[in-house]
Structures are given as C-alpha cells and as structure tokens.
Amino acid sequence: MSQNRRIGLGLVLLAGNVFAASHRNGPLLLEDQTANLNDFYIFRSYENGKSDRLVMSMSAQGFQNPDNGPSYYKFSDSVLYRFNINNQRGLDGRPDTQIDFNFTTTLQPNPTFVSYFGTIQSIDDPGIFLYQTYTVTVRNLNTGDVTTYGTDQNGHALSVAPPNLGPKSTPNYEATLGQPSVFTLANGWRVFAGPRDDAFYFDSGATFDTLNFRAPAPVLTGGADAGAGAAYPNAVDGFAGYNISLIAVELPITAVTVDGKVPTSSTASDAKIGAWASTHRQFVTVRPSPSDPLNFGDYVQIDRVGNPLTVEALIPLPMKDYWNRSAPADDRQFAQYIGAPFFVSGILQGVYSLNVPPTPRNDLLGVYVPDITRIDLSIAPVPLAQQSRLGPLGGDNAGWPFGGRRPNDDVVDIGLRALAGVLVPGFSNTPPLGDGVNGNDVPTLDHFPFHAPPHAGYLHSQANGTNGQGTPTGQ
Amino acid sequence: MKCCFIVLACGAIAAFAQSSADRIAGALMDRSLSEHVASLKTDDLIAMYSAMAGARRDNPHYQALLASAYVQKTRETTDYSYLDRAVSILNGVLSADSSNYEALRLLTETELERHLFAQAAESSLQLIRISEADPWNWGTLGDAYIEMGDYEKGASAYQKMVALRPDLASYNRASHFRFLYGDVDGAVAIMQKAIQAGSPMKENVAWCLVDLGNIYLKTGRNGLARDAFQEALRAFPSYHPGYAGLGRVLAEAGNTQGAIENYRRAQQITPMPDYAAALFDLYNRTGDDAQAAKQMELLEMIDRVSRANGEQANRNLVFAFADHDVKLERALELAQGELEFRRDVYSYDALAWALYKNRRYGEAKIAMDKALQLGTPEPQFQRHARAIAEAMKEVAP
Numbered sequence: 001m002s003q004n005r006r007i008g009l010g011l012v013l014l015a016g017n018v019f020a021a022s023h024r025n026g027p028l029l030l031e032d033q034t035a036n037l038n039d040f041y042i043f044r045s046y047e048n049g050k051s052d053r054l055v056m057s058m059s060a061q062g063f064q065n066p067d068n069g070p071s072y073y074k075f076s077d078s079v080l081y082r083f084n085i086n087n088q089r090g091l092d093g094r095p096d097t098q099i100d101f102n103f104t105t106t107l108q109p110n111p112t113f114v115s116y117f118g119t120i121q122s123i124d125d126p127g128i129f130l131y132q133t134y135t136v137t138v139r140n141l142n143t144g145d146v147t148t149y150g151t152d153q154n155g156h157a158l159s160v161a162p163p164n165l166g167p168k169s170t171p172n173y174e175a176t177l178g179q180p181s182v183f184t185l186a187n188g189w190r191v192f193a194g195p196r197d198d199a200f201y202f203d204s205g206a207t208f209d210t211l212n213f214r215a216p217a218p219v220l221t222g223g224a225d226a227g228a229g230a231a232y233p234n235a236v237d238g239f240a241g242y243n244i245s246l247i248a249v250e251l252p253i254t255a256v257t258v259d260g261k262v263p264t265s266s267t268a269s270d271a272k273i274g275a276w277a278s279t280h281r282q283f284v285t286v287r288p289s290p291s292d293p294l295n296f297g298d299y300v301q302i303d304r305v306g307n308p309l310t311v312e313a314l315i316p317l318p319m320k321d322y323w324n325r326s327a328p329a330d331d332r333q334f335a336q337y338i339g340a341p342f343f344v345s346g347i348l349q350g351v352y353s354l355n356v357p358p359t360p361r362n363d364l365l366g367v368y369v370p371d372i373t374r375i376d377l378s379i380a381p382v383p384l385a386q387q388s389r390l391g392p393l394g395g396d397n398a399g400w401p402f403g404g405r406r407p408n409d410d411v412v413d414i415g416l417r418a419l420a421g422v423l424v425p426g427f428s429n430t431p432p433l434g435d436g437v438n439g440n441d442v443p444t445l446d447h448f449p450f451h452a453p454p455h456a457g458y459l460h461s462q463a464n465g466t467n468g469q470g471t472p473t474g475q
Numbered sequence: 476m477k478c479c480f481i482v483l484a485c486g487a488i489a490a491f492a493q494s495s496a497d498r499i500a501g502a503l504m505d506r507s508l509s510e511h512v513a514s515l516k517t518d519d520l521i522a523m524y525s526a527m528a529g530a531r532r533d534n535p536h537y538q539a540l541l542a543s544a545y546v547q548k549t550r551e552t553t554d555y556s557y558l559d560r561a562v563s564i565l566n567g568v569l570s571a572d573s574s575n576y577e578a579l580r581l582l583t584e585t586e587l588e589r590h591l592f593a594q595a596a597e598s599s600l601q602l603i604r605i606s607e608a609d610p611w612n613w614g615t616l617g618d619a620y621i622e623m624g625d626y627e628k629g630a631s632a633y634q635k636m637v638a639l640r641p642d643l644a645s646y647n648r649a650s651h652f653r654f655l656y657g658d659v660d661g662a663v664a665i666m667q668k669a670i671q672a673g674s675p676m677k678e679n680v681a682w683c684l685v686d687l688g689n690i691y692l693k694t695g696r697n698g699l700a701r702d703a704f705q706e707a708l709r710a711f712p713s714y715h716p717g718y719a720g721l722g723r724v725l726a727e728a729g730n731t732q733g734a735i736e737n738y739r740r741a742q743q744i745t746p747m748p749d750y751a752a753a754l755f756d757l758y759n760r761t762g763d764d765a766q767a768a769k770q771m772e773l774l775e776m777i778d779r780v781s782r783a784n785g786e787q788a789n790r791n792l793v794f795a796f797a798d799h800d801v802k803l804e805r806a807l808e809l810a811q812g813e814l815e816f817r818r819d820v821y822s823y824d825a826l827a828w829a830l831y832k833n834r835r836y837g838e839a840k841i842a843m844d845k846a847l848q849l850g851t852p853e854p855q856f857q858r859h860a861r862a863i864a865e866a867m868k869e870v871a872p
Binding site: 035076078300322 | 630648653668679
C-alpha cells in the first residue's frame with residue numbers, strides 16, 4: 001500500500017516529463033575539488049641548522065572537516081601536483097625546474113567498512129586500508145634531466161600521512177604518524193604529503209557578509225594591530241579548525257639558483273627566484289586510436305597559485321577559469337585588471353573613501369605580473385619566534401612579498417595595505433588595514449613541514465562558534 | 476577615529492551594497508565559499524540558495540545558483556518538477572537581462588534534459604561564440620550531437636572539452652564515446668580517471684561509478700560491476716541507478732529475491748519504466764502473479780500519463796512493451812516518435828526491436844544495421860540483431 005502511494009506520487013511528479021528519463025545527462029562541473037589549490041608557500045627554512053634550505057609547499061582541498069570521514073580528502077590519482085621554479089630571464093614566469101608529485105591509491109584487503117581500523121601505530125600499520133603513495137619527479141627543463149624518486153633513501157615507499165582520527169585511533173599523532181611521514185630522498189631532499197592544519201587565517205565570514213567587518217577591523221589601531229590582536233568574538237578566523245592537504249618539499253638553495261650557489265647579496269644575479277604551484281590532468285583522445293587504444297597525452301593545467309589573493313581579489317569572476325588555465329608567462333594579458341583593480345577603486349576608495357594611488361599600479365604589476373611568488377634568497381631566514389606577521393611591513397623582509405611567503409605571514413593584512421598603496425611613495429601613511437585576525441588558530445611548527453599537525457576528528461567541534469579554535473593538534 | 480571610520484563604512488556599505496559590494500563579495504567567495512558548500516547536500520544547497528535568492532531577488536547570480544541546485548536535484552531524483560522550477564527561475568533572470576551568461580548556460584542544460592537536442596546544440600553554439608574557452612558549452616554541444624547521432628561533430632566537441640579541462644565531466648564523456656565505438660579497455664581506463672578526478676557533488680561521482688558498472692556488466696565482468704554499483708551507493712546513498720545496477724547483477728546471478736529488493740528500492744526513489752519492466756519479469760520468475768500484474772499496471776499508467784501529456788516518444792517504454800509483447804503498436808509509435816529528434820544508435824535499436832515485434836523484419840534489419848554502425852558492445856544490440864536475422868531467414872523465400 002505504502003509503496004503504491006509512493007509510486008503514485010512519483011508519477012505525479014514525473015507527469016509531463018516522463019520522456020526525459022532515458023537521456024544520458026552526464027555531469028557538468030563548476031567546481032573541481034581535488035585539483036583546486038588553495039595556497040602556495042616558499043621560504044628559506046627557519047628550522048635550526050637548515051638555513052641553507054628552501055621550503056615550498058602547496059595546500060589543496062581547503063575547509064576539510066576533520067570529522068567528515070577520513071577517506072574523503074585523499075589526493076587524487078588523476079592529478080599531477082607541480083611546483084614550478086623560475087630562476088632565469090629576469091623571472092619571466094616560464095619554469096626552469098619542475099617538481100612533480102603523482103599519487104597512487106591502493107585499497108588493501110579490507111574486512112571492514114572503514115578506511116582505517118583499530119589503533120594506527122605507525123605509517124605502515126595494517127589497519128591502514130586506504131594507502132596512498134607518491135612519486136617525486138624533478139625536471140630540469142633547461143638540461144632535460146629528469147629524475148624520479150619512488151622511495152626514500154632507505155627504500156621505504158613515499159606514503160601519505162594518515163588522517164588524525166583521534167586519541168583512540170591515532171594516539172600521539174605527530175610523533176607516530178606526522179613526522180614519520182617526512183621522507184628523505186636519495187638526493188637529500190625532504191618531502192611530505194598529508195593532512196595538516198590550514199595555516200591561512202582570515203575573517204572570511206565577516207568579509208562574505210558584504211564586508212561586515214567586526215570591530216576593530218578594518219582599521220586596526222593600537223593593540224588590534226599588535227601581537228595576537230583581538231580575541232573571539234571580535235576576530236573570527238574562518239579557517240580555524242579546518243585541515244588542508246599539504247604537499248611540501250625541502251631542498252638545498254643551491255638546487256634552485258641559476259649558478260648552483262647560495263647568493264650572498266640582494267643585487268647578485270642569482271639572488272631572486274620566482275615560483276608557483278599548479279595542478280594538471282592528462283589529456284585523453286576521445287576517438288579510439290588503433291595504434292594506442294588509450295592514447296593518454298600531455299598534461300593540461302587545471303589550476304595555479306602564485307601569490308596569495310590574486311584570483312580572489314584581482315581577477316574578475318568571468319576570467320577566473322581562463323586565468324587558472326593560463327601560464328604566468330602570459331600574465332601581461334591581465335595587467336589591465338591587476339594594474340587597476342576593482343578592489344581598490346570600488347572598495348578601498350568607493351566604500352572606505354581612502355585616498356589611493358593613481359593607476360596603473362606599477363607596484364602591484366611588479367608583484368603580480370607574472371603571478372609568481374618571488375623570494376630574495378640572500379635574505380637570511382628569521383626564526384619563528386621573531387617573525388613579524390606583517391613581513392616587510394613589520395620590518396621582517398623574510399616574508400611576503402619580498403622574501404617568499406611563510407605560513408605565518410598575514411597575507412590578508414599585508415595585501416590590504418599593499419592594495420591601499422603602502423608601498424607606493426607618498427602613500428606610506430595608509431591606515432593599518434586588516435581583518436582583525438592576526439594569527440593562526442594553532443601554532444605552526446619551527447621545523448619541516450612547518451604547517452601544524454591536522455586537527456583530530458574526535459576533538460573537532462563547531463559548537464563554540466570558532467570551529468575548534470585553540471584545540472591543540474597532534475595530541 | 477575607529478568609530479568614525481566604522482560609521483562611515485557602514486553608511487557606505489548600505490548605499491553601496493546593492494551593486495559593487497556584492498561584486499567584491501562574490502569575487503572573494505569564489506574559492507573559499509565554493510569549498511565550504513561543496514560538502515552540503517543538494518537539499519541544503521537549495522535551502523541556502525533560496526534564502527539568498529529570496530533576500531536579493533535582483534541578484535541574477537543568486538537566482539542562477541538556486542536554478543543550478545534545482546537542476547542538480549533533478550539529476551538525483553529524476554523528478555522533473557525541479558527542472559520546471561529551474562526553468563522558471565532562469566526565464567525570470569533572462570526576462571530582465573536576455574544576455575545573462577550564467578542563466579543561458581544553465582538553460583542549455585535544461586534543454587538537454589527536455590530532449591530539445593537541436594535547440595540545445597544551437598544554444599551551445601551561441602554560447603561558444605560568447606565564451607569559446609568554457610568547457611561547459613562544448614560539453615552540452617557534444618551531448619546534443621551525440622543524441623542526434625552526429626558522432627563526428629560530437630567527438631570534436633568532446634575533444635575540445637577535454638583539451639580545455641580534463642576533469643570528471645569531460646573524462647566521463649570521452650569514456651562514453653570510447654564505449655560507443657567498441658573500445659572497452661579505453662572506456663574503462665578513462666572512466667576510472669573520471670572517478671579519480673572526483674567532484675564536490677557526490678552524485679556526479681556515483682554517476683561515473685554506475686557508468687563503469689554498466690560497462691563491466693555489458694562485457695561480462697559482473698563481479699567488478701557489483702563492486703562499482705556498491706561503491707556508487709556508498710558515494711551517494713539512495714542513488715536509484717546504483718540499486719538498479721545491483722538488481723541487474725543479482726538477477727543475472729539467479730538471486731531473484733535480491734534483485735527484486737534492489738529494483739524495488741530504485742523504484743521507490745523514482746518509478747522508471749525499465750524498473751517496472753524488470754520487476755515484472757522478476758515477479759513472474761517467482762510466480763508472484765499479483766505483483767507482476769501490478770508492475771504491468773504501472774507501466775500502462777506511465778503510458779497513460781505520457782499520452783495525456785501528448786508525448787510521442789519514450790525509449791524506455793518501447794522496450795518495456797516490446798520485450799513483453801504488449802502494446803506493440805504503441806511501442807512502434809513511440810520508437811518512431813523518438814527518431815524524430817534523436818537518431819543515435821540506441822534509438823535505432825529501439826526502432827529495430829519494435830519493428831521486429833510488429834513482424835516488419837525487413838525494416839527492422841535496416842534499423843538494426845544503423846544501430847550496429849559504430850560497433851557498440853551492447854549485448855542487447857547483439858541479441859536483437861540475432862533475433863532479426865533468424866526471422867529474416869525464416870521468411871526468406
């Protein structure tokens with residue numbers, strides 16, 4: 001009886017459109033979860049004894065709910081994750097070296113319905129049913145040299161760090177699973193891939209509520225612009241308590257300079273390099289080919305990220321997909337938007353009545369065209385405890401935008417002030433703009449991979465309105 | 476100073492909010508909001524976008540977001556009242572701004588859903604003239620061409636889509652094209668890439684898993700097919716094609732009761748004609764004549780609804796009737812109606828089968844040859860072709 005009633009209701013709903021049921025309506029996508037990148041970081045290592053090293057990392061799949069199911073946020077086997085380094089031709093946005101990460105998922109024989117079972121005591125624990133490994137391929141595009149690493153220097157597979165489930169399943173996470181997932185390759189480089197805390201911090205909720213900033217934002221005065229700044233509820237980090245998927249590599253500075261040396265002067269020809277991250281998927285031919293039935297081809301770029309906030313604040317919405325597919329070397333085509341951003345004229349001037357520099361903004365064009373994060377390798381790294389969240393604006397040149405970008409750099413506040421013209425002669429007294437959030441929800445590390453361990457699913461809570469802000473990670 | 480600035484800012488936002496502030500908010504939310512909402516269920520998305528669209532009826536972006544959620548809900552449920560709502564919203568947006576790109580693009584997808592393939596092809600071409608770099612437009616163009624049986628143009632459109640953005644959507648189409656042309660290994664490999672590529676919409680992943688399961692099932696790998704259908708149901712619970720797929724696997728394995736249970740689940744979600752036809756057969760197999768009769772009544776009710784709506788085509792009903800030797804003239808009428816706007820190999824197979832059942836063997840052979848033109852490894856095609864060939868032999872002088 002009840003089934004017939006449901007069928008009857010269904011028929012009413014189908015009335016007029018029964019015919020459409022057989023159409024092969026394949027999905028059409030607007031979003032691409034696994035290939036979308038969030039942030040790119042590059043900085044001289046401030047780990048004790050490692051200052052001759054460069055660190056790069058990229059984050060993907062932002063806003064991971066730690067309690068949303070541990071198998072949901074794995075790296076995609078179909079995506080090539082790439083670091084691009086440009087060290088020649090005046091940093092023209094063309095890569096000279098590429099470092100590729102390719103992932104493979106192995107589903108171990110699984111008698112359960114879960115991807116991780118029991119207490120996971122090591123990165124090789126048999127309770128890890130969803131096991132991901134990766135290869136690292138280094139390409140020197142100028143010499144053609146290509147080297148691929150599938151294991152660490154001891155022959156261990158390069159495995160992705162398991163998720164942080166909680167104190168029962170993944171006790172002492174960082175010591176047992178996090179740090180053991182840092183591998184040293186045969187060439188001495190160190191790599192990591194796995195979930196971590198999202199080091200980006202920003203009052204996204206207030207911004208998306210039509211710039212409904214909470215006091216003391218958007219002009220930070222006194223204590224609001226110093227130290228930890230305002231506390232909740234006056235400053236809400238919309239990224240607090242969420243994880244990201246991080247890929248990180250640590251390599252000698254000598255591996256990325258054009259002459260293979262460590263630069264000692266900012267004016268030296270090898271002092272500055274630029275870098276960015278990108279994701280790619282493989283081209284396939286639609287028509288079957290008799291000679292090669294699969295005929296998978298070259299990789300096509302899906303997304304890229306160089307400087308923070310480029311696509312969010314400078315590239316118009318209809319151009320975003322096109323921008324993501326384009327190469328930094330061709331960024332001159334976006335100069336009209338970057339040199340005269342709507343954010344500056346429409347918001348900073350139009351809404352906040354700030355006196356802003358005239359266009360074209362050569363200061364912005366110098367940073368964002370091409371959109372690569374530049375780093376002056378002659379600038380000595382600053383220990384974590386002494387870093388200024390405002391980087392060069394706070395007297396600490398080892399941060400964004402001149403010294404690369406570190407996890408703790410407050411790129412939102414730096415970016416707002418730079419957009420307002422603080423680096424333009426005559427505009428240095430720009431109000432201290434900011435979103436009111438001055439730091440990450442949990443402390444970042446002073447060692448590789450620098451991002452804090454991932455939030456544990458068991459400990460995660462959105463009940464206090466701060467998405468678990470302050471909850472220690474790594475147990 | 477701070478208080479003055481905030482007062483000034485609030486006043487400015489109030490005056491500014493209707494236009495520019497929304498633009499920058501939209502730009503800023505691009506990456507982060509989309510990832511925030513990625514894990515929401517479609518019903519929650521509809522609720523959220525309804526609130527946004529209701530609060531800002533003048534904002535076409537919010538209206539388009541709501542329409543897109545209704546289109547997605549249609550995909551998940553096959554309940555076309557959601558599509559009607561989407562079309563209504565989109566027409567509202569376009570009545571205010573006939574060039575609204577977002578609305579035009581979604582409207583093309585609704586044209587495909589309504590089987591207005593020629594119209595969808597024309598709309599896609601118009602949108603390509605506006606934005607050639609948008610893979611969506613090449614996808615809808617390829618879909619329309621494939622349904623109309625213009626496979627060369629369809630392949631070219633799909634190839635452009637892949638070149639612009641290899642992802643779940645373009646891989647899925649490339650895989651389907653490979654299967655149509657008989658390249659099973661290529662179809663499987665590319666469909667696996669589609670699944671690996673993933674989507675924030677879990678229904679999209681489940682769709683690919685069901686496609687993969689069907690390829691396995693049609694090529695005799697029933698164990699792998701079962702795994703794929705089960706994985707689809709894990710990705711998107713209550714996905715009726717997943718239950719139907721499991722029903723087919725179990726029916727072929729002789730597990731009639733298990734097959735019935737899965738088909739009934741699929742039918743409870745959406746009463747597709749092929750589910751009723753399958754259940755009719757399965758209940759007959761168990762000797763439950765009463766339940767079998769109910770399923771046949773349901774098929775006839777679907778046909779009455781279809782007739783009442785003036786519909787002249789329905790491929791699913793063609794097979795439901797022809798397979799069971801009932802309403803054969805109606806089956807032929809529906810198959811011929813299908814050819815009016817859809818000339819793909821599946822439509823020719825439906826026509827061939829309906830002609831065969833109406834003992835018009837010569838015409839059936841001609842239609843069957845067209846169904847076989849690509850070498851599509853559809854077991855049903857082979858079965859129908861054999862039956863027609865046998866009948867031709869029997870009537871040969």
